[in-house]
Each structure stands twice: as structure tokens, then as C-alpha cells.
Amino acid sequence: MSSTVPLVVRLLASSVSVANRAGKIVRDVMSKGELGIVEKGKDDYQTEADRSAQKCIIAALAAQYPKLSIIGEEDREENEPEVPSDWLVVDADKEVLALTCPADLQGVKEEDIVVWVDPLDGTSEYTQGFLEHVTVLIGISVNEEPVAGVIHQPYYKTMIGGEKKMGRTIWGLREAGVGGFTPAPPPDSLIITTTRSHSNPLVEKALQVMNASQILRVGGAGYKVLQLLEGKASVYVFASPGCKKWDTCAPEAVLAAAGGKLTDILGNNYKYGASVGKPNKTGVLAAVNHDLHNYALSRIPQELKEALANK
Numbered sequence: 001m002s003s004t005v006p007l008v009v010r011l012l013a014s015s016v017s018v019a020n021r022a023g024k025i026v027r028d029v030m031s032k033g034e035l036g037i038v039e040k041g042k043d044d045y046q047t048e049a050d051r052s053a054q055k056c057i058i059a060a061l062a063a064q065y066p067k068l069s070i071i072g073e074e075d076r077e078e079n080e081p082e083v084p085s086d087w088l089v090v091d092a093d094k095e096v097l098a099l100t101c102p103a104d105l106q107g108v109k110e111e112d113i114v115v116w117v118d119p120l121d122g123t124s125e126y127t128q129g130f131l132e133h134v135t136v137l138i139g140i141s142v143n144e145e146p147v148a149g150v151i152h153q154p155y156y157k158t159m160i161g162g163e164k165k166m167g168r169t170i171w172g173l174r175e176a177g178v179g180g181f182t183p184a185p186p187p188d189s190l191i192i193t194t195t196r197s198h199s200n201p202l203v204e205k206a207l208q209v210m211n212a213s214q215i216l217r218v219g220g221a222g223y224k225v226l227q228l229l230e231g232k233a234s235v236y237v238f239a240s241p242g243c244k245k246w247d248t249c250a251p252e253a254v255l256a257a258a259g260g261k262l263t264d265i266l267g268n269n270y271k272y273g274a275s276v277g278k279p280n281k282t283g284v285l286a287a288v289n290h291d292l293h294n295y296a297l298s299r300i301p302q303e304l305k306e307a308l309a310n311k
């Protein structure tokens with residue numbers, strides 16, 4: 001039955017299940033208490049949770065879809081040791097499997113797809129105990145464009161029938177919409193969400209010019225986009241290099257499926273083909289609808305755009 005479901009939809013359904021498993025790895029590493037922190041660069045850390053969650057996601061997706069290009073944030077070893085068998089998730093989310101695939105994506109083949117994996121977005125926050133900011137991101141791009149994505153929150157708590165359930169998984173597919181949460185309209189006043197742990201003078205300048213009523217400083221590109229989708233913030237502004245393609249692919253796809261828009265600070269779309277440069281050099285500007293995105297873009301002064309473009 002599932003072989004009649006178009007590949008993009010099947011891959012999204014598998015990604016939802018795999019992200020859930022990766023989220024459990026993220027929680028298990030934290031509860032064991034041995035984070036195994038490695039410093040990759042300035043303000044740039046990796047933990048055992050980043051490493052193991054990525055191995056799980058890549059192994060599980062590659063086993064089922066061997067011709068995909070999968071690009072993950074963390075370096076891969078030359079000869080990756082086998083992963084535990086229970087990481088090789090084969091389940092696929094039933095609600096997603098039932099989605100209607102956009103007409104132009106129905107014939108897409110594995111070779112046409114690039115999957116961008118951020119096994120743990122918000123690592124700084126993870127190591128500092130801001131666990132609700134942490135997400136697992138799986139973005140699916142076709143012809144350089146993010147068309148579908150998963151944002152999993154390992155530490156989101158819900159009560160179901162008096163029992164606490166940990167974790168939730170938000171997904172989006174172009175033209176089909178979003179699921180896994182209840183979208184909410186933007187707040188009445190301009191509330192900006194931005195970085196908590198990677199600010200600098202350019203980032204602060206772009207915040208000043210927005211004239212916002214409030215600025216929320218939180219971790220992770222995934223969590224900031226969730227704040228937009230849930231009506232906690234209006235615009236996500238980050239006028240700095242630092243984010244990479246795996247940070248924005250899934251959030252951009254989910255946001256776009258909900259009617260929003262994510263670009264760089266100049267208003268240009270990033271491209272997500274296998275050979276693109278990984279850094280998002282010209283920052284991030286995102287909003288839950290196109291009007292708010294236009295408004296925010298109109299507030300960014302030309303010299304700030306040039307400062308980023310010439311970096």
C-alpha cells in the first residue's frame with residue numbers, strides 16, 4: 001500500500017518517526033548526564049546527543065532510501081560503526097502518509113532529493129538546561145527548494161489522560177499544510193524572536209531598527225520558527241552569518257507550508273542543493289505571513305544589508 005504513496009510523502013512520514021526516535025536519544029543522553037561536549041569552534045559545541053541523534057537519523061533514512069543525498073551538521077566518521085538496531089526506525093507516520101502530494105512533486109525520485117539534518121538545534125541551550133528550546137530538524141529539498149520538513153521538540157510536555165507525554169513533532173509539506181500542533185495568529189504588537197547565544201553588534205542593530213514592543217531571545221532556528229507558528233512572536237531576525245543550511249531547511253519548509261516566509265536579511269531565498277555553500281552568510285529573516293516579512297524587510301537599512309552582503 002505504502003509503495004503507492006509518492007516518495008516525498010513517504011520520506012516525510014518516515015522522517016516524522018525517525019525524528020521521534022532521535023528525540024528520545026537526545027533525552028536519554030541528558031538523563032545519563034554524560035554530555036561528552038566537544039568544542040568545534042567559537043561558541044560552537046557538539047555533544048553526544050548531537051552525534052548519536054545524527055547517526056540514528058542518517059542510518060535509518062539511508063537504509064530505506066539509499067539514493068538520497070543526506071547532509072548532516074556533524075562530521076561523519078570514515079567507517080561509521082553500525083548503529084543499535086532499534087535506531088533503524090522503519091515506521092512511518094500514518095497521518096502524513098495520507099497527505100496529498102503536490103502535483104509537481106509526485107514524480108520526484110530519490111536522486112532528486114537533498115535531506116538536511118540538524119540532529120540537535122540549540123546545542124548551547126541544551127548544555128545550559130534550556131531544554132524546551134531544543135529541536136531535531138529534518139528538511140527535505142527538491143530542486144534546491146525546501147518542500148517539506150520536520151521540527152521535533154524532545155522536551156515538549158503534554159498531558160494525555162492524566163499521563164505526561166514527552167515530545168511532539170511538527171511537520172509541513174508544500175500545498176498540503178502543517179500538522180502536529182495548533183497554529184495561532186501573530187500577536188497584535190510586533191514581537192521579535194532572535195538568538196540567545198550568538199549575538200553581535202550587527203544583530204543588535206537589526207533589532208533596534210524594528211521598533212518592536214518585545215524581543216524574545218531564545219535558542220535554535222527550529223524553536224524560533226515554532227514561536228512564529230504558535231503566535232508567540234511576529235518576526236525572526238538574525239542579521240549575522242552563523243546559521244547553516246541544516247538550521248533553516250526544515251524550519252523554512254514548515255513555515256512556508258503554513259503561509260510564512262524565510263529568507264536572508266536581503267529578502268533572498270537560500271538554495272538547498274547538495275553542492276551549495278553550507279553557511280547562511282547573509283542571515284535570517286522570517287515571518288508567519290508575507291505582509292509581516294515585507295514590513296520587517298522594509299525596516300532593514302541598506303547599509304546593514306551591505307555590511308552582511310560584503311562579509
Ligand SMILES: Nc1ncnc2c1ncn2[C@@H]1O[C@H](COP(=O)(O)O)[C@@H](OP(=O)(O)O)[C@H]1O
Nearest residue numbers: 044120121122123195197198219220221242243
Ligand atoms: N556565530 C555562530 N557560530 C556557530 N553557530 C552559530 C552561530 N550563530 C548561529 N549558529 C547556529 O545556528 C543555530 C541557531 O542559532 P541561535 O540559537 O543562536 O539562533 C544553532 O544551531 P546548532 O545549535 O544546531 O549548532 C547555532 O549553533
Ligand SMILES: [Mg+2]
Nearest residue numbers: 044045073123
Ligand atoms: Mg551545532
Ligand SMILES: [Mg+2]
Nearest residue numbers: 118121122247
Ligand atoms: Mg542548528
Ligand SMILES: [Mg+2]
Nearest residue numbers: 073118120121
Ligand atoms: Mg545542531
